[in-house]
Amino acid sequence: xxxxxxxxxxxxxSSYSYLSVMRxxxxxxxxxxxxxxxxxxxxxVFLSLGWNDSPFNIYPPKGRYMWRDLARLxxxxxxxxxxxxxxxxxxxxxxRVAILGAAEPWIGExxxxxxxxxFADDQDIADPAVIHAILTRLGLxxxxxxxxxxSDANKLALRRQTEKAGELGLFGAPSFITPDGEMFWGNDxxxxxxxxxxxxxxx
Amino acid sequence: xxxxxxxxxxxxxSSYSYLSVMRxxxxxxxxxxxxxxxxxxxxxVFLSLGWNDSPFNIYPPKGRYMWRDLARLxxxxxxxxxxxxxxxxxxxxxxRVAILGAAEPWIGExxxxxxxxxFADDQDIADPAVIHAILTRLGLxxxxxxxxxxSDANKLALRRQTEKAGELGLFGAPSFITPDGEMFWGNDxxxxxxxxxxxxxxx
Numbered sequence: 001x002x003x004x005x006x007x008x009x010x011x012x013x014s015s016y017s018y019l020s021v022m023r024x025x026x027x028x029x030x031x032x033x034x035x036x037x038x039x040x041x042x043x044x045v046f047l048s049l050g051w052n053d054s055p056f057n058i059y060p061p062k063g064r065y066m067w068r069d070l071a072r073l074x075x076x077x078x079x080x081x082x083x084x085x086x087x088x089x090x091x092x093x094x095x096r097v098a099i100l101g102a103a104e105p106w107i108g109e110x111x112x113x114x115x116x117x118x119f120a121d122d123q124d125i126a127d128p129a130v131i132h133a134i135l136t137r138l139g140l141x142x143x144x145x146x147x148x149x150x151s152d153a154n155k156l157a158l159r160r161q162t163e164k165a166g167e168l169g170l171f172g173a174p175s176f177i178t179p180d181g182e183m184f185w186g187n188d189x190x191x192x193x194x195x196x197x198x199x200x201x202x203x
Numbered sequence: 204x205x206x207x208x209x210x211x212x213x214x215x216x217s218s219y220s221y222l223s224v225m226r227x228x229x230x231x232x233x234x235x236x237x238x239x240x241x242x243x244x245x246x247x248v249f250l251s252l253g254w255n256d257s258p259f260n261i262y263p264p265k266g267r268y269m270w271r272d273l274a275r276l277x278x279x280x281x282x283x284x285x286x287x288x289x290x291x292x293x294x295x296x297x298x299r300v301a302i303l304g305a306a307e308p309w310i311g312e313x314x315x316x317x318x319x320x321x322f323a324d325d326q327d328i329a330d331p332a333v334i335h336a337i338l339t340r341l342g343l344x345x346x347x348x349x350x351x352x353x354s355d356a357n358k359l360a361l362r363r364q365t366e367k368a369g370e371l372g373l374f375g376a377p378s379f380i381t382p383d384g385e386m387f388w389g390n391d392x393x394x395x396x397x398x399x400x401x402x403x404x405x406x
Contacts, residue, residue: 059252064372065374069387069388071406072395072406075405169264169267171262171265171268184272189272202275203278
């Protein structure tokens with residue numbers, strides 16, 4: 001019996017990634033699926049599609065709708081939501097810490113704390129002090145982790161992971177990829193992706 | 204007690220509109236909701252956003268994903284699906300007939316037949332012979348309806364409805380608008396939109 005896993009591609013600046021980061025661990029646990037956390041940067045992926053900003057900013061009707069849809073979904077999931085005073089925020093530092101800790105037991109809690117800072121508490125997650133405070137609150141060695149996160153090797157690891165996202169055909173976040181290569185895009189598809197892993201291909 | 208209604212904005216060329224056109228009548232009947240059929244043209248709406256083609260063609264990774272996602276959803280709903288040999292097809296004539304018949308008892312059956320021609324049978328719905336055959340099969344006066352559909356007054360009605368879509372902030376199809384003005388975008392939100400009408404605002 002092979003292990004049941006799901007690759008979870010997310011970006012800390014992404015509004016719908018917020019919903020999935022907050023929801024994924026209990027759902028995966030109930031399904032018996034191990035999550036591979038795959039933080040990446042949407043910016044370079046968007047640039048390759050010709051967008052120099054979030055499509056929610058480039059296309060105002062899409063953006064207006066997104067914030068309303070997000071509010072409805074947050075209410076359904078009973079998640080707090082404050083529209084960030086700046087969108088999208090720069091998730092680079094948070095992503096560097098997350099790729100460093102992707103296989104550590106604290107990755108879920110760290111990711112939820114960063115997402116809550118951005119989308120519930122309207123904090124600037126690009127500010128190293130915000131990330132430092134989160135790590136400290138989790139009982140982690142913040143100074144060491146921030147130094148390691150900004151090492152050349154770790155910067156390169158995030159760059160390579162972001163390139164990999166483009167090679168896989170990702171164009172948004174969150175995205176989920178099953179061990180047999182099936183891609184699901186969007187918070188709406190989280191449950192479908194888990195079911196695919198558990199039950200096997202539906203088609 | 205006010206009547207429960209839902210405005211259903213759709214476009215015959217739109218892949219996710221296919222799913223909702225095929226699904227909406229039984230779901231609405233079960234929910235006790237009357238559907239207001241609102242055919243419109245996505246082309247002018249897309250143009251206003253700077254797209255001179257379907258975004259699924261402009262952004263190939265989005266397009267590749269969409270066809271796979273559509274296949275998964277069609278399998279779930281037990282709907283036939285053949286990738287159209289041309290996408291998007293020109294849904295102008297079909298939309299003109301649909302706006303003419305929007306309040307007629309045959310609007311649902313006509314819309315499903317056109318969608319099936321496009322997405323199940325790979326027929327060219329821009330061909331008047333295809334639309335004529337559909338109307339005839341439904342026992343309707345095809346010659347008269349096609350003449351009325353292409354009258355100046357009816358052409359203008361579709362143009363005005365498409366302008367209205369832009370004014371409402373629509374940016375894609377299918378979209379659903381409740382009597383209290385709540386917008387839901389995408390086949391994924393059909394059930395949510397009906398629930399909003401039946402149960403009242405969720406937030």
